[in-house]
Amino acid sequence: MKKSFSLVMALLIMSVIMLAGCGTSSNNGSSSTKSEKTLHVVTDASYAPFENMDNGKMVGFDVDIMNAVAKDAGYKVKMDNVGWDAAFAALEGNNADAGISAITINNDRKQTYDFSLPYFQSKNEILIKDGSTISSGKDLKGKTIAVQNATTGQTIAEGILGKNSSKIKKFDTTPLAIQEMLNNGADAVVADSGVVQAYVKNNPDQKLKIVDDPSFPSEYYGIMFPKGSKLVPAFNKAIKKIISDGTYAKIYKANFGKDPDLAQIKAEQAKAE
């Protein structure tokens, strides 16, 4: 009896270790072969107007771009809303083929992931309540800033207040960070212009103001892949193609209500190549 018990325990412990080791790579794994043409694309769909849920359907600029680019490259797409941190983890563990989630291309991320050519130019902006005295990044010194965890907005806030300052409140999503400011838990939110502008447009009754600090750097979004992914060249080709054939401009206008600065994005792509 005793012997069988310890055997069962040993088996249990073994299986737990095995499970922990392989995580969830069983059936949503990466499609390395060309035969299954559906790509598993991860995203964090709480980032309007780039990707958000609309009555259970995923919509937004990134979703449209992903569909257009993948179609051009000859793939089907299955978008999976896993959340920001989990999206990174899935790509790092090779449990997804690509990620599109308003992800800024930067050198830190390039160490662990591969990126496509840039497909969107963005800037961080400061969101404040009407009546706030903040008029530039300098004014944020000593103030409490709410940001979305692990975004470039957090990097900017840390540049002003210091790394891991307790005056920086990191939230899971930008809407939560904005909610914190609305409830006087923070003086300002630093987040991507696309999201900030969409939020203000959709909530005119909340009396919010956007401050643009010219010293905040421009950044570019790219589609993220696991390190060494074979999909990158095909996607790069497709991104260039949708820009040249007008699809990109159409998608841009549909989502942001204005025309894109194609010259700017093309110049950045040329730099990246």
Add this chain to the structure above:
Amino acid sequence: MNFRWDIIAAYAPFFLKGTLLTIGLSLAGIFFGTILGLLIGLGKIMRNKWLAFPFSLYITIFRGTPLFVQILIIHFGFVPLIIGKTNSIFAGILSLSLNSAAYTAEIFRAGIQSIDKGQMEASRSLGMSHVQAMRHVILPQAFKRMIPPLGNEFIVLIKDSSLLAIIACQEIMYWGRAMQGQYYRVWEPYFTAAAIYLVLTYSMSLLLNYLERRLATE
């Protein structure tokens, strides 16, 4: 998988800060939750149905909705309503206490009702009032029986405090996620957090075991 100890070392001071806050939040949650739970549990066993009803309702609501949702409602709704702005530590203690109270109330109720009726009758016939009998005879006996389920609840509460990361309450899990966001690595931050929680919960169970032995009569 190369496990990077250096980044854990870099985040050690933050994990330490987070651990202290987690301990503080948990102790406050346990303290207020237990007191509140006792009152609600006693309220629920009142003979008058109408008086007991609000207490049952409280338990139903707080036991029947996810703590995650309660935290968000309290942080973004209830706390700003009272003090005019958000405060994650206040909201954290409040949500942990209110949630825990619903569970401890049931533990207290069950514990009290498990004591033989004759005990109450005997104390009353000795001339004690109902309250005195409760305080000196029933509750001390009941409390001994409640230690294991209460211990369970306290351990769950310590682990549940990790949910407060969602409202940027700077406890263990908050720093774990901040670390994950900084280095884009999954194993180091979450294993570190898990290990700290394990130490906390294990210490808790040792403490409760000691308490149980101290109160053992046989």
